[in-house]
Amino acid sequence: MTAPDSAALISRVKATGAPVVLFGAGDVGKIAWWALTSQGVEVTCFSDGRAEKHGTSWSGVEIRSPEQLAALSRDAHVFICANYLFSMPKTLGDMGFTNIHHAADLLDGVDFTGADIGMDPVFIERKVALHVRETHKAREERENSLVLKYLDVVVTEACSMKCQDCSNLMQYYTKPRHSDLDLLGDAVDRIVDSIDRIYEFRVLGGEPFVNPKAHRVINQLTAYPTVEKVVIYTNATIVPKGEMLEALRNPKIVVDITNYGQHSRKLEPLREVLTDNGIDHLVKIPEWTDSGRINFVERDAAVLDDMFANCCVNDILTLLNGKLYRCPFSANGTNLGAMPITDAEVVDLTGPLSGLELRERIRALYSRRTHLTACEYCNGRDYRTPKIDPAIQTRRPLPLVSVT
Ligand code: SF4
Ligand code: SF4
Incomplete structure (x- = not known):
């Protein structure tokens, strides 16, 4: 079933009979392909900036470089399915294209039941919702509102596994501690109070269920009307029960399970408990990049800015021990004392900061476009970072070499 706005957009596309291009051959592009083809619209090609994809195809549809689009007629319908939400429409406009659409307007409200594109239905729903939020965020940024896509809430530095390449740097903690939940709760309250909306709180550690009081945080997060989803990241070594399980029985909750094979020894009982209690969950097989080492490398500012711009976690604000950081690596690296940080790269909520002053500090941190000090100590987290075996x-x- 298509949503009314989506149906109107599809009718327009059909009426013109012009070529159809999906700009971005990632998950959102594939979901958009289904939304169009299931309504009888033929997709001419994908386009993608990643050179390794050029000349390949997905589901029989060729993936072309952005430059190759110059060969298409200028009335082609181009759907933006990537994160270049406003820069790419401008580039396409400069090329003479006039029918440029946001995939969010195609996908919002569509029922994806039966979408056979190799993705879990819960994953599709979240992916679409996040893309829609991202588009709204970009639109709203232009109107001065403040909407956060993700906020990581760290409830413990401890984990039930000891992965040597953990990108959240758990392998460096010698005496991991649970977070002070009063400090955490107070900081979250002030953050939520000072911004307009947040799409997704992500509760994690380490392993969040290691902290026996994590349910207090979960209950607090799900209660905010301006928060849409609360996602719990777990390695399937602990099955929640009692108050923890009760906290998960909330329509805003999604439990995101990473299946580490033999290490995820409680995977099946966990799935069973979540299913029996009607709790939304999904299971992922991990794919890791080599992003879990603290290693200072001297690089030019332009190289570091490029690393930051391409990083897949550069928009995941992270709250750790009362301080808000721009990414999880910066948060844990600073918390460990392994790297310096400037005042502009952290919002300190251990003091009385609140209201408008807090709002502007969060806005400045969230809209930052240049690299962090932490990037100098990081191997990067993007499509160019080498892949490694997970969970060794x-x-x-x-x-650890301390700098503090
Ligand atoms: S990768 Fe996950 S399971 Fe492994 S140590 Fe880090 S938080 Fe724990
Ligand atoms: S330190 Fe920089 S490159 Fe590393 S994860 Fe954070 S934003 Fe990405």
Whole structure:
């Protein structure tokens, strides 16, 4: 079933009979392909900036470079299915294209039941919702409102596994502690009070269920009317029960399970409990990049800015021990004392900061376009970062050079 706005857009596309291009051959592009083809619209091609995709195809549809689009008629309908929400329409406009659409307007409200594109239905729903939020965020940024896409809430530095390449740097903690939940609750209250909306709180650690009081945080987060989803990240080593399970029985909750094979020893009982209690969940097989080492490398500012711009977690604000950071690596690296940080890269909520002053500090952190100090110590997290085997366990914490 298509939503009214989506149906009107599809009718317009059909009426012109012009070529149809999906700009972005990632998950959103594939979902958009289904939304169009299931309504009888033929997709001419995908287009994508990533050189390794050029000349390949997905579901029989060719993936072309942006430059190749110059060969198409200028009345082609181009759907923006990537994160270049306003820069790419401008580039396409400069090329003479006039029918440029946001995929969000195609996908919002569509029922994806039966979409056979190799993705879990819960994943499709979240992916579409996040893309729609991202588009709204970009539109709203122009109107001065403040909407956050993700906010990581760290409830513990401890984990039930000891992955030597954990990108949240758990392998460096020698004496991991649970977060002070009074400090955390107060900081979250002030953040929510000072912004307009947040799409997704992400509760994590380490392993969040290691903290026996994590349900207090979960209950607090799901209660905010301006928060849409609360996602719990777990490695399937602990099955929640009692108050923890009760906290998960909320329509805003999604439990995001990483299946680490033999290490995720409670996977099946966990799935069973979540299913029996009607709790939305999904299971992922991990794919890791080499992004879990603290290693200072001297690089030009332009190289670091490029790393930051392409990083897949550069918009995940992270709240750790009363301080708000721009990414999880910056948060944990600073918390460990392994890297310096400037005042502009952190919002300190251990003091009385609140209201408008807090809002403008969060806005400045969230809209930052240049690299963080932490990027100098990071191997990057993008499509160019080498892939590694996930979840290799270490017996002891890794050694750390302190800079503080
Ligand atoms: S990557 Fe491994 S060590 Fe890090 S939080 Fe996940 S399970 Fe724990
Ligand atoms: S430090 Fe920079 S490159 Fe590394 S994860 Fe954070 S934003 Fe990305």
